[in-house]
Amino acid sequence: MxxxxxxxxxxxxxxxxxxxxxxxxxxxxxxxxxxxxxxxxxxxxxxxxxxxxxxxxxxxxxxxxxxxxxxxxxxGENGAFYQEGDRVEVVVPFSPGGGTDTLARIVAPHLAEELGVEIVVQNKPAGGGVVAVNEFINQTEPDGKTILFSSSSNHIPPIVGQTGVEYAFDDFAPAAGFPIGGVIYSHADSEFTEPEDITGPNQPEQINYSGQPPAGGELRILLMFEMYEADINTALGFEGRGDARLAWEQGEADISYDTTPAYLADVAPLVESGEAVPLMSFGTVEGDELVRDPVFPDLPSPAEVYENAFGEEPSGDAFEAYKALSVATLAMNKGIHLQADAPEAAQEELAAAMEAIGASEEFEKQAEAELGGTPLLLGPDVENAWNAMAEVDSESSEVQWLIDWLAETYDVSVDEMSD
Structure with a gap:
């Protein structure tokens, strides 16, 4: 040269x-x-x-x-693990447009600034999100340069022992989490414009529903349909909620849902324009009660809809399974992780970066506008939420019923659970 x-x-x-x-x-x-x-x-x-x-x-x-x-x-010379000019990949195990993808693209610029690195968001949809997480744990070098954004669709499969899952909760080092809920909605010109319209006693016709594979985040709404004794026709297997929402927008489905980030970004404008109608939220669990999501206080919880439709408080296997899995689907719906065997310095710096992001007024304003004010789980809070998922008893009657129901209703293959 x-x-x-x-x-x-x-x-x-x-x-x-x-x-x-x-x-x-x-x-x-x-x-x-x-x-x-x-x-x-x-x-x-x-x-x-x-x-x-x-x-x-x-x-x-x-x-x-x-x-x-x-x-x-x-x-470099400053003793920090992450250096100026480092390229860090953020893995989203789903296609663009869903809640996890939306969240990753909200957080990534803040993370790049705090760590002083280049952040590249990579969508890796396959197997309902399981394939990318398998790769992250078993094939990706644990060098701190790859960060995973996970969702309940990644958290539930190991709980039910789904075949093909090659990771466990102790394989991860969570740096932050989000207790994100979601909203179920319909077309404004459809037959389903009231929450009770999707319950067996009141539904005007069969419900067409499109979604991701059933053993992940879809469990929430599928269990609700079961709880409501609804007559549904399902098309499952989409690689992300963004793809499923597109099917709904094209008229292939009557009902759809999105977690809070994607709902606020992509569906709320349709509600404002009169094209979509919000029916209910997924609610949140307080003690043993399923109550309204504080982010959407005007929308009823699944328990309220059941009581209005059936004239009594909800009960039964589907309802108990819904509550048992709420810790995985609601309490920590999204997570930000390194591998458990990543360098300790990388784990500490990523956690510190998320602490700084959580304390940032700029992020707080953005979270209020784009995440509905969803709190950020940090430090002991994220550890407790993650450990609570790991401690869900796979041998409990609720989970065992769920495993049998998935196999019988949706032909989901799961491994035999053992101590």
Whole structure:
């Protein structure tokens, strides 16, 4: 490479052409060297601190020079695990447009700023979200450079022992969680415009429903249909709620649901325009009671709808199974993780970054607008919520009934449970 060759130095998202004085440079792409310097919070937006420029040129010279080991170049000098210019992949085990994908794209910019790295969101839909999580635990290098955003569709399969699940709760190091609910809705011009319309005694016609595989997040609404003795025709197997919602928008389904982030982003505008009608929320559990979701206080809980339709409080196997799984589907609906064997420094820095994000006024305002004010579980709270899922008794009568029901009703293959 001649001294007259141009190279690109990326500083604070702006490209600055510089003359390279190195005669040989083999680090990364031989034609382009990119170094990202995070903007100081004390500088005006768009400005480049002098210290940042000096650091960037230093990194460029280190990358193209002959001195220094590769470990020194990678780790930097500040002792932090995550370094400026690191590329961190965020894995979403579902297709774009669903609640987990929406949440990941809300959090990712804040995470990139706190860690000082480049964040790349990757959607990896397959097997109802199980395939990507299997890969994350068993094939992805636990080097701290891959972060998983999980959902209840990933949390429930190991509880019921679904065949093909190759991970357990103690394989994860959760850094944060979200107790996210959701809303069930219909077309405004359909036969299902009141909550009681989807219950057996009141439904005007068979319900067409499209969703993901039944052993994940779909369990909530499928158990509700069972509890309501509803007559339904299901098309299951979509790789994400975004795909299922598209089927609903195209008229292939009468009823659909979304978790809070996707509902507020994509369905609430349809409600405002008169195209969709919210029927109920999934509620939340307080003690042994299924009550209204505080994010949607005007929408009835599944228990209220049952009582209005049947004239008595809900009971039965489906209702008990719904409550038993609420810790996985509601108390910690979404999670942010590294692998349990990832470097301790990476786990600590990711947890600290999420703590900082949770304390940020900017994120708080965004969470209020786009997540309905859903609280962020951190520290002991996220550990307790995650451990509570791990402690769900797979031998309990509720879970055993659920396993049998899934096999008989939806032909879901599960492994024989053992102590």
């Amino acid at each position: 001649s001294s007259g060759d141009l190279r690109l130095l990326t500083v604070d998202r702006r490209l600055i052409n510089v003359k390279s004085h190195a005669t040989h440079c083999t680090v990364g792409d031989p034609e382009v060297v990119r170094v990202t310097v995070r903007r100081s919070r004390k500088t005006r937006r768009g400005s480049v601190p002098v210290v940042g420029l000096v650091a960037a040129f230093g990194l460029l010279l280190a990358a193209c020079g002959s001195g220094g080991s590769s470990a020194e170049q990678e780790n």
